[in-house]
Amino acid sequence: xxxxxxxxxxxxxxxxxxxxxxxxxxxxxxxxxxxxxxxxxxxxxxxxxxxxxxxxxxxxxxxxxxxxxxxxxxxxxxxxxxxxxxxxxxxxxxxxxxxxxxxxxxxxxxxxxxxxxxxxxxxxxxxxxxxxxxxxxxxxxxxxxxxxxxxxxxxxxxxxxxxxxxxxxxxxxxxxxxxxxxxxxxxxxxxxxxxxxxxxxxxxxxxxxxxxxxxxxxxxxxxxxxxxxxxxxxxxxxxxxxxxxxxxxxxxxxxxxxxxxxxxxxxxxxxxxxxxxxxxxxxxxxxxxxxxxxxxxxxxxxxxxxxxxxxxxxxxxxxxxxxxxxxxxxxxxxxxxxxxxxxxxxxxxxxxxxxxxxxxxxxxxxxxxxxxxxxxxxxxxxxxxxxxxxxxxx
Ligand SMILES: *Cc1c(COP(=O)(O)O)cnc(C)c1O
Numbered sequence: 001x002x003x004x005x006x007x008x009x010x011x012x013x014x015x016x017x018x019x020x021x022x023x024x025x026x027x028x029x030x031x032x033x034x035x036x037x038x039x040x041x042x043x044x045x046x047x048x049x050x051x052x053x054x055x056x057x058x059x060x061x062x063x064x065x066x067x068x069x070x071x072x073x074x075x076x077x078x079x080x081x082x083x084x085x086x087x088x089x090x091x092x093x094x095x096x097x098x099x100x101x102x103x104x105x106x107x108x109x110x111x112x113x114x115x116x117x118x119x120x121x122x123x124x125x126x127x128x129x130x131x132x133x134x135x136x137x138x139x140x141x142x143x144x145x146x147x148x149x150x151x152x153x154x155x156x157x158x159x160x161x162x163x164x165x166x167x168x169x170x171x172x173x174x175x176x177x178x179x180x181x182x183x184x185x186x187x188x189x190x191x192x193x194x195x196x197x198x199x200x201x202x203x204x205x206x207x208x209x210x211x212x213x214x215x216x217x218x219x220x221x222x223x224x225x226x227x228x229x230x231x232x233x234x235x236x237x238x239x240x241x242x243x244x245x246x247x248x249x250x251x252x253x254x255x256x257x258x259x260x261x262x263x264x265x266x267x268x269x270x271x272x273x274x275x276x277x278x279x280x281x282x283x284x285x286x287x288x289x290x291x292x293x294x295x296x297x298x299x300x301x302x303x304x305x306x307x308x309x310x311x312x313x314x315x316x317x318x319x320x321x322x323x324x325x326x327x328x329x330x331x332x333x334x335x336x337x338x339x340x341x342x343x344x345x346x347x348x349x350x351x352x353x354x355x356x357x358x359x360x361x362x363x364x365x366x367x368x369x370x371x372x373x374x375x376x377x378x379x380x381x382x383x384x385x386x387x388x389x390x391x392x393x394x
Contacts, residue, residue, distance in 0.1 A: 003187050004255045011066025016058040025241045026057035059241035063248045067217050070186035072193050075225035078218050078232040079239045083202025084110045086216030090198045093231035094176040097123030099146035105352035106131045106154025108180060128352040131159035132290055138169040151180035156346045156363060158282040158306060160291025167195030176224060187254055188300045197224045205335025209250040209257055213243045261304030265366040271375050272308050277382050279311035279358050304366040305334050310359030317388035318343050318360040321381040327369055334365035339374060
């Protein structure tokens with residue numbers, strides 16, 4: 001089955017849908033049992049079906065099942081109230097006091113904050129590594145290395161990691177690998193098949209796709225799923241059936257949305273690449289992006305999020321560019337149908353490598369508007385950028 005077909009078919013078991021195309025929203029806290037014996041039998045088996053609202057209803061199970069179905073080789077999926085909750089819970093499921101974690105230097109900022117905060121206080125040491133390290137990661141292994149966290153492409157700067165090489169090195173030493181796969185989703189990069197043990201999505205982004213639900217997911221290979229399930233239940237995570245319904249509805253159109261995001265983002269990225277104000281376009285499908293050849297080898301396509309590094313200018317010029325945009329909102333998150341622009345400053349977040357030297361960075365989320373309108377908007381923005389630079393120098 002091709003990924004597009006899988007998106008339509010995944011998770012639509014009759015036991016979840018009752019024969020309706022989309023599973024209904026089952027709202028519940030209490031489930032009622034016929035007898036005490038039934039109640040006791042249900043509590044023993046975490047997969048027994050309806051038990052208590054925190055364990056979900058067919059609405060959440062259909063979504064979890066669908067996400068598992070997108071990852072050939074996966075054992076199951078757990079759902080979380082946000083992408084960050086998925087990341088922190090997946091890390092807690094594989095780490096104990098005294099362990100060492102290898103964390104990619106280009107990780108999403110709240111992921112770093114969790115490592116430097118709660119994980120540190122519980123006695124887990126984090127070492128940050130160069131996103132381009134590849135199989136050389138083995139040089140960083142110690143007797144206490146228990147897990148490697150990857151994010152590919154990286155947040156803000158879009159380095160594409162050699163996931164298969166890192167996972168192969170980890171497997172040889174029994175080290176767990178976790179990947180933040182939010183940019184590609186399993187549609188463009190089925191991570192479990194590439195050797196990852198736990199793959200994480202901020203469903204808030206492309207899965208939901210409409211900027212109206214917070215949600216995360218973690219999908220695990222058989223080696224890690226039971227630990228992940230136990231930790232998730234232990235921490236009491238659950239998502240509402242209404243949100244699960246919306247995420248499932250978003251998932252069904254992921255394929256067509258992603259094609260549109262990809263096509264517009266590529267057109268805009270190539271146009272920006274030819275502008276004198278732009279030094280580098282950090283988009284995995286463009287040659288200047290670190291890891292571009294790995295993206296070509298491993299990914300089935302690209303999504304709609306990338307950054308540009310300006311050739312000159314300062315924060316005031318960047319602000320002038322962004323503030324006047326008509327079709328790009330100014331805000332966090334991405335993956336919805338609307339375009340967004342954000343000033344980003346990766347330098348203070350880097351500890352393994354230095355980042356910097358160039359002009360200011362802007363991250364663009366390309367939505368489903370017509371690309372020609374977005375290019376005209378950005379062209380006017382580049383004029384404002386140059387006008388602001390000229391004001392400073394006169
Ligand atoms: C947004 C984001 C997250 C966190 O998702 P939330 O649902 O906002 O908590 C995690 N990883 C990446 C790469 C993200 O962009």
